[in-house]
Amino acid sequence: MKRVTPTLKKTTKLMTAAVLTAGLLLPTTALVGTTGAHAATVAASTQATKNVKVTWNGKSVTSNAFQAAGNTYVPVKALAKAAGLSLTYDKMSGQYTLGTSPNKLTLSAYEGQVWIGAGGVGLQAEGRVSGGTMYVPLSVLRDYAGIDGVWNASTKTVALKAAASTGITIAEKTLKKTSGETVIDIRYPELSGSAAGIAKINATLKQHAEAFLADFEAQMKDYGPLDNEDLHYEADGGYMIAYNKDGLLSVVTQDYGYYGGAHGGTVQSGYNFNVKTGKEVALAQLLGANTNYRAAVDKKIAAEFKKQGSLLETDGFKTIGSDPGFYVTNGGFTIFFQQYEYTPYAAGIPSFDFTFASLLPKGTNPFAGL
Template sequence: MKRATLTLPKMTKMMTAAVLTAGLLLPATAMLGTTGVQVAAAASSAQATKTVKATWNGKALGANAFQAAGDTYVPVKALAKAAGLSLTYDKTSGQYTLGTSPNTLTLSAYQNQVWISANGVGLQTEGRAKAGTMYVPLSVLSDFAGIDGSLNAASGTVTLKPAAAAGIKVTEKTLKSNLKNAVVDIRYPVLSGSAKGIDKINATLKKHAQSFLNGFGKDIKKYEEWNEGRDMHYEADANFMISYNRDGLFSVVTQDYAFYGGAHGGTLQTGYNFDLKTGKEVTLSQLLKANPNYRGAIDKKIAAEFKKQGSLLETDGFKTIGSDPNFYVKNGGFTIFFQQYEYTPYAAGIPSFDFTFASLLPKGTNPFAGL
């Protein structure tokens, strides 16, 4: 499976506190610096929003949410207080951390946007900064933060509550390193539970982390030879994001970042989708077997999106996802992503495309029935 790709979280990680804030509420100066186009877009977005009430476990959240662009945006500070979630601010990185691993969201506010990473893995879905407050999309909370939510359009209320306990518990471990002249922070997930495939899955994920560390060490030796006598800085940083943990399937995204000097580092992102009974990886074809023509439908949508974005390095460069694409499962569907520079320039980040099972499978089909 193709697994390497570029992402934007390191841009967020390296942002200074100068463009962020020292508290949860954003001062007016943090909202300055937008271009005329951005201001117009923000004004248009504001007109398209609709205020909705929000509750946590049946009690008022203490602040309203709002609807926009097909999602519901939940106020971060009010959610943390009502749900008893940890909410901290790091002055060095200028980032906020909501919740605890493996359901941590890291938030970086800039102008009217909130860039989000889930347990250290960057997302393309963004939050919003509105009237001095940060908001996170309900879809992100449901997919990555262990929170269930539903919107009652008739009453104009979004109901939030803790997600049902997953059958497989996930903790994290960190690999130790004695590499000199390098900052190493490599974290990987460890599963526990009664599923028969857990040991095999744990072995695969640990091997992945160890292989990244080993490769990083070998690469440092090469760079040290090329840069003999120069004071160099090296960094290895590995994170993981749990995107699905039910219905007999465990989906996790690992993200390995390495920096050897230069303008920026490189990121390797991997999507693992495991059958919990066997510990074997599940393919997209297995999940979509009820639709033998799924690839054509996906190819058509992705090609249209690439054309709309105008981000391809080569015109009509994308043809097909192929038989073994990079993907991960999340609530109600899956996300396909591509490699760094595979189709787009570095600045485009990870080209990611979301699909629902309902849009590709016959009505009533359970994609996990064969697991």
Template sequence: MKFKTNKLHKTTQMMTAAVLTVGLLLPTAAVLETNGVQAAAAAATTQSAKTVKVTWNGKVLGVNAFQAKGDTYVPVKALAKAAGLPLTYDKTTGRYTLGTSPNSLVMSIYRGGVWIGANSVGLQSEGKVKGGTMYVPLSVLRDYASIESSWSAKTGTVALKPTAAAGVTVTQKSIKSTQKDAVVNIRYPQLSGSEAGIAKINAALKKHAEAFSANFEALMKEFGPLPSENMYYEADANFMVSYNKDGLFSVVMQDYSFYGGAHGSTIQTGYTFSLDSGKQVTLDQLLKGNPNYRSDIDKKIAAAFKKTDLAFDSNSFKTIGSTPNFYVRNSGITIFFQQYEYTAYAAGIPSFDFTFTSLLPKGTNPFAGL
């Protein structure tokens, strides 16, 4: 299990002071001690990093990757060129974008580290800068950029290729707004394919976005004009597809809003659906092979909170309960909590990674019978 906090990184063309504050949130030392792929450790690990070759569809990239702290770091520019992926830079926001939605990675360099967002939803895993070249972790490419990999110890080569299309097609939709004195950018996913549950899933995701939009407009009217002409209301919603195969679709909806004050607020919601039925899949269904999974998870999260100074009260966490926020990844699940639920705002969104192998008996298929 890894304990991480998803740092929120917000920059828009019409920046408010609050948005800028969110954008500058950095990982804390307590988190770095528990996550082996943090960019802040770059200076200490780069000297001892092992250089490895990397190929795309059998063709060697012009720049090597390197292994450090349990992950392999792949050169972004060389990967983009070899794979034919668009790599753009926005001077206004200082962000690089690799690929296209919903499998795009957004990157921003700070202090030698690289903040990464999956389709702009912030991840805790970060990249590194070495010799003026920007690198991203292979684990991020596998989980969020539809890239497969294999490792040859004999040749010291990481082979990359595009993931075979195994899930449904996802497109990005937006809700238009006529609000004045507000920055509104509300995006949500819509699926297409032959699976029976797609219509029901699309309706649920659209409803989520419409509810956020309606609530934002209602609160704007309630609060009235902001005190400064240089301050704007803001609603920014995006999503991150974390799993799209095996008859399962898992997505994180991220809703950011700013109504004045010191900073805005971000709420993340995890949805995991059966593509066949369109119904939401619960942790009980995924982890039915372990009747004691909740107790196992509770103990590990409680221990993780006690090892850090991020929680308001290191003993406040008791249980994830019956309906925790979670999403599915390639190798397991991530459970997360909201801002202020257990930690201060600066800690971001506390998230805990678990592999299926750590929670289920050997050989158990978590997707069987869904």
């Protein structure tokens, strides 16, 4: 993994809580070489295939789904009832929570769309609101909610069920502290199971959380008391499980720190573990069947940056390098960059999705070497 220090210097304060629910940062994502499952959302008025039937373990769900923009949108409330998933609403934040960690989704409706967070990390995919009902993309349920779904074109039915167990159970651990002008809430995953690498993975993830806390407290001490009594120091650490099968566990962490002033800041990290050994897997290992993958990836990212016109410096991006920040999903993998690394704050965390099929010879299994 590309190591990124969580230190956020005084000269690069980035984001206020007014703009962001701490730790739930929405990345700006380009869909490069992706499937329709990750197609960009469009306005709810776009023509859609309606009356798509939904089943859970073979039994009909009370409300239908619909298809639009290359994705299938599943009704949240009806799914929760059929699958026995918890669905709660927080009046303070205006957010819904579907399911429990590590397959927890956070949902926030706005202007006909639904913002979605997985665990403590915001997603680029959005849901829809139609007729007062919230819908989430099937691709999100597959990737982050522990749900499998199969589309039957002949019957226009989506068959849903709980994803098969991988033999790894994930619990949430926390480092919390609230005192005076300080609020600390850092969450990280702890694994259990028979895989030989679990102890090493747990040690790495715990160390990451503790390092963030230590850095935050050191900077807080350096800053001294806040001038405004209405402000408080804040450390919020979130994570999502992006992939957990084929012998690979992919974890995304986001560390948000606020030290007063106009902005706080978020640092994102991607951990991709071989569960047999506990060692981290490099992107080059997954794409080993294509010795020229970096040139292909660089070219597409450079073209997308140019199209967006978001670079701080013209032609500022050259290459992802030998150790880029990335994580694996059901659809392929995502390469990301930090705030201000190449783009202004408003660009968020620039992220670029790729499919393995777009870069590897036909029939290649990227996980074969694990």
